[in-house]
Amino acid sequence: MAHSGPKPPHPDTLAVHAGQSADPATGARAVPIYQTASFVFPDTDTAAALFNMETPGHVYSRLSNPTVSVLEERMAALEDGVGAIATASGQAALHLAIATLMGQGGHVVASASLYGGSHNLLSYTLPRFGISTTFVPARDPEAWRRAIRPETRLLFGESVGNPSVDVLDIPALARIAEERRVPLLVDATVTTPALGRPFEMGAHLVAHSATKFLSGHGIVIGGVLVDGGRFDWAADDRFPTLAQPYEGFHGMVFAEESPTSAFLLRARREGLRDFGACMAPMTAFHILQGLETLPLRMARHVESTARIARFLAGHEAVARVHHPDVESHPDHALARRLYPRGASAILSFELAGGREAGRRFIEALTLFSHLANIGDAKSLVIHPATTTHFRMDDAALAAAGITPGTVRLSIGLEHPDDLVEDLSRALRAARK
Amino acid sequence: MRFIVEGYPAYAYTGGRAFDPGLPAVVLVHGAAFDHSVWQWQSRYLANHGHAVLALDLPAHGRSPGGIRTSIEAMARWVAAFVDAAALERAALVGHSMGSLVALAAAMAHPERVAKLALVGTSAPMAVGDAFLAAARDDSPAALDMETVWGHGRGITFATSPVPGTSLMGATRRLNGRSRPGVLAADLAACHAYRPAGDALAAIRMPTLVVAGKRDQMTPWKAGKALADRIPGARFATLDAGHSMMSEAPRELAFALRDFLAG
Numbered sequence: 001m002a003h004s005g006p007k008p009p010h011p012d013t014l015a016v017h018a019g020q021s022a023d024p025a026t027g028a029r030a031v032p033i034y035q036t037a038s039f040v041f042p043d044t045d046t047a048a049a050l051f052n053m054e055t056p057g058h059v060y061s062r063l064s065n066p067t068v069s070v071l072e073e074r075m076a077a078l079e080d081g082v083g084a085i086a087t088a089s090g091q092a093a094l095h096l097a098i099a100t101l102m103g104q105g106g107h108v109v110a111s112a113s114l115y116g117g118s119h120n121l122l123s124y125t126l127p128r129f130g131i132s133t134t135f136v137p138a139r140d141p142e143a144w145r146r147a148i149r150p151e152t153r154l155l156f157g158e159s160v161g162n163p164s165v166d167v168l169d170i171p172a173l174a175r176i177a178e179e180r181r182v183p184l185l186v187d188a189t190v191t192t193p194a195l196g197r198p199f200e201m202g203a204h205l206v207a208h209s210a211t212k213f214l215s216g217h218g219i220v221i222g223g224v225l226v227d228g229g230r231f232d233w234a235a236d237d238r239f240p241t242l243a244q245p246y247e248g249f250h251g252m253v254f255a256e257e258s259p260t261s262a263f264l265l266r267a268r269r270e271g272l273r274d275f276g277a278c279m280a281p282m283t284a285f286h287i288l289q290g291l292e293t294l295p296l297r298m299a300r301h302v303e304s305t306a307r308i309a310r311f312l313a314g315h316e317a318v319a320r321v322h323h324p325d326v327e328s329h330p331d332h333a334l335a336r337r338l339y340p341r342g343a344s345a346i347l348s349f350e351l352a353g354g355r356e357a358g359r360r361f362i363e364a365l366t367l368f369s370h371l372a373n374i375g376d377a378k379s380l381v382i383h384p385a386t387t388t389h390f391r392m393d394d395a396a397l398a399a400a401g402i403t404p405g406t407v408r409l410s411i412g413l414e415h416p417d418d419l420v421e422d423l424s425r426a427l428r429a430a431r432k
Numbered sequence: 433m434r435f436i437v438e439g440y441p442a443y444a445y446t447g448g449r450a451f452d453p454g455l456p457a458v459v460l461v462h463g464a465a466f467d468h469s470v471w472q473w474q475s476r477y478l479a480n481h482g483h484a485v486l487a488l489d490l491p492a493h494g495r496s497p498g499g500i501r502t503s504i505e506a507m508a509r510w511v512a513a514f515v516d517a518a519a520l521e522r523a524a525l526v527g528h529s530m531g532s533l534v535a536l537a538a539a540m541a542h543p544e545r546v547a548k549l550a551l552v553g554t555s556a557p558m559a560v561g562d563a564f565l566a567a568a569r570d571d572s573p574a575a576l577d578m579e580t581v582w583g584h585g586r587g588i589t590f591a592t593s594p595v596p597g598t599s600l601m602g603a604t605r606r607l608n609g610r611s612r613p614g615v616l617a618a619d620l621a622a623c624h625a626y627r628p629a630g631d632a633l634a635a636i637r638m639p640t641l642v643v644a645g646k647r648d649q650m651t652p653w654k655a656g657k658a659l660a661d662r663i664p665g666a667r668f669a670t671l672d673a674g675h676s677m678m679s680e681a682p683r684e685l686a687f688a689l690r691d692f693l694a695g
Contacts, residue, residue, distance in 0.1 A: 003567035005577030008581040008601065009589060017590040019599075053448070054477040055683045056595040064596040076599035077589055082606050229606035250448060257448075258469045259494070259599065260606040268597070 005158070005244040011078055011193060019073025025145065026283045030089045033285045036064040040151055052250070062415035063272055067281035071288050074075045075214075075224045076192040076294055077134025077342075079206055082229030083264045086222060086284055090189060090209025091117050092277035093223030094156075097205055099275065100267040101242060102153040104130030109147040109182075111138040112399040113164040116388040118187065119325035122156075123389075135399065138164075147272045148180050150359075153238065159198060160190040160335075162374065163384050163408035165322045167331035167343060174202025181238070183231045189213070189375070190346055194298035199228040205263070208332075212375025213345070216297050220283045225267065229260035229305060242266055247402065248274075297377070297413060302342025304416040306407070311420050312349050315356075319357040322401065323347035345411045346374055348384075357430040358383050361407065364429035367422040379412035379419055433486075435517035442514055444468065444486040447479025451486065456547070457520045458693060460487040461511060463529030463553070464578065465611040467494025469530065473682035474689055481690055486523075488514055490534075492615055495688045500618045501504055504530070504626040524548040524607035528678065529651065530623050533558060539560030539640075539688030544678035550641040551690055552685065553648060553675045556633075560624040568617040575616055580605045581675055584646035585674025600679050633662045640666040641692040643677065643685065650675040667692070 006304065009017075023032050038059040038238060043049035049055040058064050072084040087093040110122055112135040124135040136143040140159055148155075155177050157168040177184040183204040192213045198206050208214055210222035233242040234255040242262045243255075245251040249269050254262035272278050290297075309323040324335030324343040335343040352355045362370050368381040372388055382388060385404045389397060396404070411419065433451055435442045444459075445468040456480055459463030460471045468475070479485040490507055491498035497679035501507045511534055515523050524547050527535030530552035539546040567575035580601050593600055608616065640663050653670055660668040671689055673680035 003563065003570065003572040005563075005574035007577060009580065014589065019589075019592060021591040049477060049480070052480060053473075054480050055686060057683075058596060066592070066596075069596040070592060071595050073599055074596035074598070076602055077692075080602060080605075081599065082602040085597060161655065229603065230609075232610075236581035252448060256445060256495075256601075258467070258472055259467070259610060260603055264597065300490040322491055341551060 001376060007295045014074065014077045015294050016292050018077035019070045026192045031067055031070050031288050034280050036198045037061050037279055042303050050264055056097040061281065062276055062278045065281050065284070068279050068284040071279070071284040071291070072224070073292060074274055074288065075208070075226055079226045080199050080228075081206065081259060082250040082260050084224050084226040085264060085267050086210070086224050088223065088277040088279055089221045090207065090211060090223035091121060093207040094121060094187070094211075095268050096275065096277065098126065098131065098205060098272045100129060100263060100271050101239065103182070103241070105151055106131045106153045107149050108133040108156055109144055109152055110135055111168065112136060113159065113161035113166055113401050114158060115162045115187070116384070117393070120391065132234070137399070138166045138168055141169060141176060144173055144177045146178075150180060150183050155184045157186060158190065159186050159188040159196065160324070160346070161401065162190055162346060163348045163388070163406065165324065165336065165344055165346055165348055166401060167324055167335045168196055170201035170203055170338065177204065179203070181235065190344050191339060192294060192298055194295045195302065195341055195343065199230070201338060210287045211373065213298060213301070214291055214294065215287040215376065216294065216377060217376060218376035218378065220286045220371055222279050222283045222287055227261065227263045231263070232261070233262050241320055246270070256387040261367055262392040272275040278324045298345070298408075299341065300413055301345035301352070301411055304419065305345045305347055305411040306342065308411055308419060309347050310424065311423065312347070315354055317431050319352045319405070321347060321349045346408065347404050347411070348408045350403060350405045351407060351430055353430060357405055358405055360432065361426045361430035364426035365418060365422055368409065374410035377409065377413045379414055382408050382409040384408055393420055435462040435514065437514045437517045438491075438510055440491065440498035441496065441497060442517065444488040445471070445475055447475035447485035447487065449479040452484050453519060455482060455484040455556070456693065457486065457518070457523040457524045459511065459515060459525050459526065460485065460494065461527040461531030461534050462487070462490065463531050464623060465493070465608045465616035467607065469494070469607065470676070470678050472678075475688045478689060478693070479575060483693065486518060492612055502618050502622055504533045504537050505552065506542055507534040507622065511535070511538045512545065514544045517623070521545070521571070522547040524550070526552065526689060527554075528552040529554070529675065530558070530619050532612040533623060533626050536628060537626070538653050539636065540628065541636060543636070546638055548639045548693060550643065550689060551659065552643045552677055553645060553651050553656070554642060555651040556613045556626070556628050556659050558626065558651065560590050560620045565617070565620055567625065568620050571613055571617070576605050576608050578607050578618070582649045583675045584590055585645065585680055586649060586676060588680065592624055594682055595679060600676065600685070603679070604676060606616035626637070630662065634664060635664045639692070642666055642668050643688055643689070644668070645675055645677050646670050647673060648675045651652040
């Protein structure tokens, strides 16, 4: 029998309204920027109750802030999660997730095609703190299964890899995650909730660099970590940070306190408190402004990207285009299934003529800005082998789907005809 | 902490403090397909304000194993057995939604063991619509939509959460979604079937408080008022919240319970 119940609001509506009341103090309709470090306690009992988690509320802006909370609650609503924590950067969100789940001896299984910054953290920095990572091909779920060890505490991949633009088979990895009882964290920076929601595909945690499409205008650095509330942290003894008493907070057992919000409780009460990589209220305000138009912008971003992918695929100076909209892309069918509205405003391609052609191409562009970022209203270009991924040797580059001739584009909101004209001229210059 | 009740372990959250049987005891009873964690804030507040708190998980809910109890009376018998197992002579009973009916039934059956009675988000009878019952019986996601959307004040998604960074609707959906197959359907059917006898209500003598949410879509505040009117001397209070007052008005509910339990 088919049942229909009351439905939660649509994502377009959530992007504008979720998590925000008109300001109770002034009636302000826009989200006020609560530019304050601390919040006055009306009396000593309230102060004690706030510190001891007897009542919820704001104490100090490292732990929570009303402007930042609006962003957290809006992202939780957009992702259909139980809550979120906004962080100083996307890197801080990834670090917070890992540090909340494991300590020395912990192990991560991660996609080999990751953003260079995430690869640095996992490959070079965390081993110094006793946390190791096995990198596996994003497209080979069985390799993920084989890489899981008794000490594995997290599976981690990008919804759409940056810059290789491979599509993570979240449903297949989620089945392995459930079977092996290891949570799956998805970095959904490239797709955003406007194109697909990882929790609906089976992921347990979602991280974003809010610097990119969420804010959408290249003006702030920020991250968001969202919990889907689905993972059972107390089912065995592998997550003592969540299922055993924490002496750092009155012996609290977070999974007992709240089975659905245990992860976020620990991440806020320990991770934000002690590592301190919190988001500034002004930053949250800027990201919220961007979020209001996220569904509109993403539709335009991916529409223009599909057009440009077709243009490049047919151009004689281009050896190969990597984008799931291109039918020859190995993830074309998967992308259609998981992201029917479009999978990515990022694409990469191989220039015929290698590194030198790449240099001439980038320098001949006028509309595209040569810089290290994605997800701006402005179109962007970069050469990963010499910039974002310069620490990786050729083998690691190849594993990440990058060659010396790979060029990455992030397609902005300009008119696509103008972008095609700019690319066309630069491709001619590259062949000279 | 855990007790053995009717042959099975029974879990109760003590509000972050060791249970002290020397303090006035408060037993908190959750609603349909929920668990102790709905009382997170009130448990901690009361435990740190002079009470021995036991926010229990009913059988087949949360951390308590055991078979599903299919009637409010059976749940009330279990709560009475729980009070015995905790070696409490008397305890205040606080219940939300289905838990309010359980607390009410336990208070009527064992008045000598119940020091005070607080009913939060309540009505009696507590009729559940056919569509909701059917969706729950079929384990349909629509049942979770109904529980989540009707279980909160209208428009709660478009309001700042009292719990910073938390989606109240998301948290409700996930907590409900964790319950075992059949639990929501059995709980709702038990609520729907329960009819307290009018003369039994009129015979209640312990101090009673009914707390209603002015924006409650599941048990409208007027239904709570009607129940309060049938219980001699019952106090009636309203909060600016929907059905899930524990998270929608956590401070205000904690203060209302504190004042009632102290008075």
